[in-house]
Amino acid sequence: xxxxxxxxxxxGSDSSxxxxxxxxxxxxxxxxxxxxxxxxxxxxxxxxxxxxxxDLEEAVVADQLQTILEDGKPAAVKTGMLGNEEIVACVxxxxxxxxxxxxxIDPVIRSSNGTALLSKKGVSILKDELLPxxxxxxPNLPEAEALSGVRIRNDKDMKKAAREILKTGVKSVLxxxxxxxxxxxxxxxxxxxxxxxxxxxxxxxxxxxxxCALASAIACxxxxxxxxxxxxxxxxxxxxxxxxxxxxxxxGKGHVDPFAQATQVRQRFELLQGVSAALEVLKANHIxxxxxxxxxNLGVGIPEASRxxxxxxxxxxxxxxxxxxxxxxxxxxxxxxxxxxxVLTAMRFDPTMRAVMNIKFSDTIxxxxxxxxxxxxxxxxxxxxxxVKQLEGSSLEWGTYNAIERFGxxxxxxxxxxxxxxxxxxxxxxxxxxxxxxxxxKIHQTALRIRPAKETDRWRKR
Numbered sequence: 001x002x003x004x005x006x007x008x009x010x011x012g013s014d015s016s017x018x019x020x021x022x023x024x025x026x027x028x029x030x031x032x033x034x035x036x037x038x039x040x041x042x043x044x045x046x047x048x049x050x051x052x053x054x055d056l057e058e059a060v061v062a063d064q065l066q067t068i069l070e071d072g073k074p075a076a077v078k079t080g081m082l083g084n085e086e087i088v089a090c091v092x093x094x095x096x097x098x099x100x101x102x103x104x105i106d107p108v109i110r111s112s113n114g115t116a117l118l119s120k121k122g123v124s125i126l127k128d129e130l131l132p133x134x135x136x137x138x139p140n141l142p143e144a145e146a147l148s149g150v151r152i153r154n155d156k157d158m159k160k161a162a163r164e165i166l167k168t169g170v171k172s173v174l175x176x177x178x179x180x181x182x183x184x185x186x187x188x189x190x191x192x193x194x195x196x197x198x199x200x201x202x203x204x205x206x207x208x209x210x211x212c213a214l215a216s217a218i219a220c221x222x223x224x225x226x227x228x229x230x231x232x233x234x235x236x237x238x239x240x241x242x243x244x245x246x247x248x249x250x251x252g253k254g255h256v257d258p259f260a261q262a263t264q265v266r267q268r269f270e271l272l273q274g275v276s277a278a279l280e281v282l283k284a285n286h287i288x289x290x291x292x293x294x295x296x297n298l299g300v301g302i303p304e305a306s307r308x309x310x311x312x313x314x315x316x317x318x319x320x321x322x323x324x325x326x327x328x329x330x331x332x333x334x335x336x337x338x339x340x341x342x343v344l345t346a347m348r349f350d351p352t353m354r355a356v357m358n359i360k361f362s363d364t365i366x367x368x369x370x371x372x373x374x375x376x377x378x379x380x381x382x383x384x385x386x387x388v389k390q391l392e393g394s395s396l397e398w399g400t401y402n403a404i405e406r407f408g409x410x411x412x413x414x415x416x417x418x419x420x421x422x423x424x425x426x427x428x429x430x431x432x433x434x435x436x437x438x439x440x441x442k443i444h445q446t447a448l449r450i451r452p453a454k455e456t457d458r459w460r461k462r
Contacts, residue, residue, distance in 0.1 A: 004034040007223050008068060008100075009216060010091060011080025011108070012041040012053065012117070018208035018255030020080055024216040026258040027238075031220035036074065038064040040091070041083035041117075047208065047250030050111040055083035062090045069098040075223035076102035078216050079130070085121040092129035102222035103134040105170070106215035107143050123147070132169030136228060138215045139165070140176045162189040172228055174218075176211065188232055195229045197236045207246045209256045214239045245304070267302045268312075268333065271433070275300055275312050275331040278437040282318075283325055287444045290359040291320035294423050298357035299339035300433045305347060305354065309333055311340035341397040346429055348401075350410040353429055355436040359443070361415055361424035368446035369413045369426070374439070377407035381419035400427070412439065 007028045014020035021037050028035035040061050043053045068074075077100045082088045095103065107126060109118045118126070123146060131137055141152050148164035150157055162173045172190040188195040217238045221231025238261065245260025257263070275298070290296070295317040302310050313336035316328040334340070339356060346353045359365065369376055379399040403414045410429060418424035428443065430436035 005075040005223055006034045006036050006072070007031075007216070007219055008036045008038070008074040008077045009080065010038040010040055010065065010077070010082070011106075011212070012043050012083065013039050014043055014045060014209075016046045016208065016250065016255070018047065018249070018253075019212045020209075023209040023212040023256070023258065024078060024080065027213045027216035027242075028220055030238075030258045030262055031217065031224075033075070033220055033223060036068050038068060040087050041081055043081070043117075045111075046252065047248075047255070048252030050117070053081075053083065053117060055087060058086040058090050061087050062094065065091060065094050069094060069100070073098065073100065076104065076219040078104045078106065078219040080106045080212055080215070081108040081117045082122065082126070083117070084119045085125045088118075088122050088125045088130055092125070092133060095130070095133050100133070101135075102219060103136075104215050104219040104222070105130060105134045105137045106211055107137055107139050107147060108211075109143050109146055127168045131165075134170045135222065136172045136174060136218065137165065137170045138174045138176060138211065138218070140211060144173075144175045158187060159189070159194075162187070163191075166191050174232060176214070186232070186236065188229060190228070193229075195232070197232060207243055207256045208253045210239060210243065213242055213256050213258050264302065271300055271302060271312055272331055274433045278433050279314070279318075279327060279331070281437060282440065285441060285444060286323040286325075287440065288320040288323035288325055289447070290365065290440070290444055291318060291325060292358065292360040292423055292425060294425075295319050296325075296358050296360075297336050297339045298433075298436065299336060299343045299355070300436070301340070301343045301347060301354040303354070304351070305344060308337050308340040308344075311336075311343045313339045338396055342400050342427060345397050345400040346404065346410050349404050352431050353410040355430045355433055357428050357436055357440060359426050359428060359440070361417070361426045364451045365426060365443060365447050366415060367450060368443050371446055371450070372439075372442055374412035375407070375409075376413040376415070377403040377411040378415050378417075379403040379406075381416055381422055384419070395422075 009021055009024035012020045014022050025035040025037060041053050041055045044051045082091060109123060111117055127147060139147055144161045145152055148161035150161040150164055152158050152161055158175055162175055165173045174186055174188045177185045186197040214235055217235035218231050221234050241261045242256040242258050245257040246254045247257050248254045297314050297317045299311045299313040305311055312331050312333050314327050315332055315335040319326050342356045379402045384395060384398060399416060400414060404410050412429055413426060415426040416424060428439050430439055
């Protein structure tokens with residue numbers, strides 16, 4: 001049995017699972033650390049907002065916290081919603097008694113829909129008794145105003161507010177820019193040095209649990225021995241992934257997903273395995289007659305793929321040797337910009353259509369697709385705009401878009417009859433690598449059955 005590092009979270013429960021202690025536990029677990037927790041308040045909420053909250057009795061909170069701290073000092077501690085002045089005071093007293101280290105305070109004062117989550121006297125005691133024990137406090141702009149008494153309208157006001165907050169005795173302040181009108185940059189200040197953590201404003205960043213997950217991720221970084229500014233930088237990357245992988249679990253706001261990075265790693269690994277296995281099946285079935293003169297490739301995107309690097313393909317393409325096929329390298333992400341553009345274009349119309357393979361065009365192969373009752377669309381290279389022709393790598397993206405738009409949805413097959421210097425081609429589309437493999441094999445088998453006898457005899461003489 002191995003000994004593990006623990007990170008303690010003290011805060012409010014969230015019945016929606018998106019913020020508070022549930023979000024903290026997910027974040028800590030996602031960092032390969034062991035989460036311990038103390039509940040200070042019970043919130044009644046769902047994805048549409050907080051309805052009410054019930055603070056636990058001070059003695060109940062104190063008993064929880066004392067019991068945890070007696071069992072061993074956590075590597076880091078994060079606090080969130082504490083509810084009232086009595087709870088804040090008892091938490092500060094026990095933290096001081098047990099000399100907790102790497103304390104990160106997320107000063108939860110109000111919910112995103114305006115519900116008060118900490119009393120005014122609680123804010124005062126937070127400043128006087130809890131902040132002096134902390135390594136970092138992570139207010140958003142409204143919270144920074146409440147803690148500093150400074151109205152923040154610009155960068156100068158932000159720096160003034162940070163200096164006022166540092167007077168409480170907290171070692172560092174991270175003012176979060178999520179409520180700013182322009183960018184979402186965060187500013188870290190320790191009284192001597194400052195760091196700006198630039199962030200592009202994401203389309204779906206207004207999610208539940210961002211502040212909780214960020215503060216917990218910073219605490220995890222400190223628990224692992226990272227310097228504070230590095231812990232913040234890591235946490236920013238973590239929370240951007242959690243926002244990018246946000247989930248909708250109700251009728252209201254979506255939630256951040258602290259396991260988004262881990263899920264993406266697993267998806268990529270499983271996709272690599274799946275594509276590699278599919279290639280071996282294609283090799284075993286001798287599909288060389290389906291490979292065009294310019295060779296072939298296949299691409300599969302992860303769910304939510306948005307970049308070339310999110311699409312796996314075959315470096316050097318799939319080549320034919322008679323009826324055999326060969327590859328010169330293992331599947332890799334970002335290996336083919338051309339095939340990735342087809343996948344990403346299809347996913348713009350239908351996010352579930354994530355796989356494609358180009359195969360040879362012939363009347364026999366096209367007839368096989370028709371016999372299999374595949375949905376078939378096409379585009380005409382003669383209608384390709386001059387501006388597209390001049391832009392390297394844009395033809396296939398334009399052709400795919402044009403064919404899907406005219407067809408009304410993503411088809412199973414997109415073909416074209418070529419053009420000057422361009423070989424005619426068929427693209428087979430599918431939701432995943434398994435379905436793509438099934439469609440390619442069916443086309444292969446059907447084409448062999450219906451091809452002219454002379455052509456079949458020639459194919460069989462290997």
